[in-house]
Amino acid sequence: MTESNKVLVVGAGPVGYTVALNLAQYGIPFTLLEVDNEISEDPRAGTIHPPTLEMFDRLGLNETIFERGYVVPNYHYRDRRQGLIADFDLGLLSVYTEYPFRLMLEQHKISHIISDRLDAFDNHQILRQHRVVTVGQDDDGVTVEAETPEGNKTFRGRYIIGCDGGRSQVRKSMDVDFEGFTFPERFLVVSTPYDFGEHGYAITNYISDPDEWCALFKVPGTDDAGLWRVVFPTNSEDDEADLFDDQSIEDRLQGFHPNPAAYQIVHRNLYTVHQRVASSYRDGRILIAGDAAHINNPLGGMGMNFGIHDAFNVTEKLAKIWFEDGDENLLDLYDRQRRTVAAEYLQLQTIENKKNIEQRDPVAREKFYDELRAIVADPDRQRTYLHRVAMIEGIERAASIT
Numbered sequence: 230m231t232e233s234n235k236v237l238v239v240g241a242g243p244v245g246y247t248v249a250l251n252l253a254q255y256g257i258p259f260t261l262l263e264v265d266n267e268i269s270e271d272p273r274a275g276t277i278h279p280p281t282l283e284m285f286d287r288l289g290l291n292e293t294i295f296e297r298g299y300v301v302p303n304y305h306y307r308d309r310r311q312g313l314i315a316d317f318d319l320g321l322l323s324v325y326t327e328y329p330f331r332l333m334l335e336q337h338k339i340s341h342i343i344s345d346r347l348d349a350f351d352n353h354q355i356l357r358q359h360r361v362v363t364v365g366q367d368d369d370g371v372t373v374e375a376e377t378p379e380g381n382k383t384f385r386g387r388y389i390i391g392c393d394g395g396r397s398q399v400r401k402s403m404d405v406d407f408e409g410f411t412f413p414e415r416f417l418v419v420s421t422p423y424d425f426g427e428h429g430y431a432i433t434n435y436i437s438d439p440d441e442w443c444a445l446f447k448v449p450g451t452d453d454a455g456l457w458r459v460v461f462p463t464n465s466e467d468d469e470a471d472l473f474d475d476q477s478i479e480d481r482l483q484g485f486h487p488n489p490a491a492y493q494i495v496h497r498n499l500y501t502v503h504q505r506v507a508s509s510y511r512d513g514r515i516l517i518a519g520d521a522a523h524i525n526n527p528l529g530g531m532g533m534n535f536g537i538h539d540a541f542n543v544t545e546k547l548a549k550i551w552f553e554d555g556d557e558n559l560l561d562l563y564d565r566q567r568r569t570v571a572a573e574y575l576q577l578q579t580i581e582n583k584k585n586i587e588q589r590d591p592v593a594r595e596k597f598y599d600e601l602r603a604i605v606a607d608p609d610r611q612r613t614y615l616h617r618v619a620m621i622e623g624i625e626r627a628a629s630i631t
């Protein structure tokens with residue numbers, strides 16, 4: 230192997246790690262460059278959907294993932310005042326998948342599991358404290374400059390895959406647009422060990438309200454004893470210090486679910502929420518995947534899953550090019566397949582999820598609830614609905630694009 234006969238991967242988030250483990254399994258040498266010194270523990274993704282579990286199975290990860298995560302056989306759609314509207318039975322998906330459920334496991338734990346797995350492979354380097362600042366390409370390969378504690382360093386590779394998140398430097402080097410919009414309100418995420426499960430909530434709940442909707446999930450948490458995350462919208466003019474104030478968080482939680490004792494708060498985080506898709510995922514030898522290529526609101530738990538699906542798609546095509554003399558047009562197919570479903574499916578579904586959960590018109594809201602009730606009352610309709618929201622439809626649609 231010459232020093233440049235490898236793939237450069239930028240960003241060691243869940244998508245960069247998934248790209249890395251796929252490359253390692255195919256036997257493609259790579260260097261992974263990451264700016265942070267360690268895996269970020271920000272409370273972000275916690276939901277893994279069935280197609281992602283099928284893919285993780287191919288990487289031999291599921292034994293560990295299942296040991297550490299919670300299986301979610303059903304989830305609730307609720308109204309904050311009326312209570313339960315629809316209880317979705319993910320078991321109906323068993324005709325499509327051997328994983329007819331969601332699995333809750335925090336994204337940093339997935340990254341750690343993959344990182345441990347990578348130890349079994351040679352032929353790669355993972356370089357932390359390396360911030361990619363420029364990316365260029367010529368006929369033979371790509372050149373990257375990274376800022377490191379020892380000064381700037383240059384790396385060469387045959388291809389580069391930018392998995393460097395929503396503000397991707399790799400994407401910026403491609404001169405593509407990141408089209409879409411940013412919601413005016415930010416999302417507040419609060420974690421507490423308070424056991425909402427004792428009060429009839431499922432492990433995953435979407436709770437509609439015209440004034441203050443919320444989403445409620447249980448994840449394993451630091452000691453695997455269980456931590457509940459509550460996601461609330463905020464007003465665009467709200468000040469961060471006020472949103473994070475202990476009393477304001479307590480009032481918000483008490484307003485949602487009265488608790489005679491004060492809530493114990495483990496995390497409080499605020500996220501700006503966007504809906505954007507890059508106008509191309511490929512520029513010659515430069516590729517992007519995950520949040521670098523598409524970002525969306527977290528209702529439905531899809532962003533990371535979708536990025537992991539990108540990772541499998543792009544590495545499979547690179548392996549064909551690397552080992553089977555495959556045509557480089559395969560990389561355009563990656564762009565067509567994954568960008569089309571990001572626009573047609575990921576964006577539409579997540580925008581619709583937000584529109585429904587915050588619906589202010591009482592007539593439209595009741596109509597939507599009636600629709601959900603009708604869907605859960607009919608197993609065939611429910612299966613078709615779940616086939617879409619469990620991300621199976623997106624995978625099938627991508628595969629249909631040639």
Ligand SMILES: Cc1cc2nc3c(=O)[nH]c(=O)nc-3n(C[C@H](O)[C@H](O)[C@H](O)COP(=O)(O)OP(=O)(O)OC[C@H]3O[C@@H](n4cnc5c(N)ncnc54)[C@H](O)[C@@H]3O)c2cc1C
Nearest residue numbers: 240242244264274275276361394519520530531532533534
């Ligand atoms: C509140 C919330 C809840 C969510 N819940 C879910 C969920 O349940 N399910 C789901 O599927 N998704 C969910 N998401 C979305 C999910 O968190 C993201 O889609 C996921 O993190 C994307 O992974 P990634 O690896 O593409 O990017 P990131 O996780 O952003 O990782 C990018 C990495 O690149 C590094 N980097 C950035 N710039 C550079 C540079 N110039 N040089 C080197 N390294 C660089 C960063 O340090 C980082 O490590 C949620 C998001 C939020 C905010």
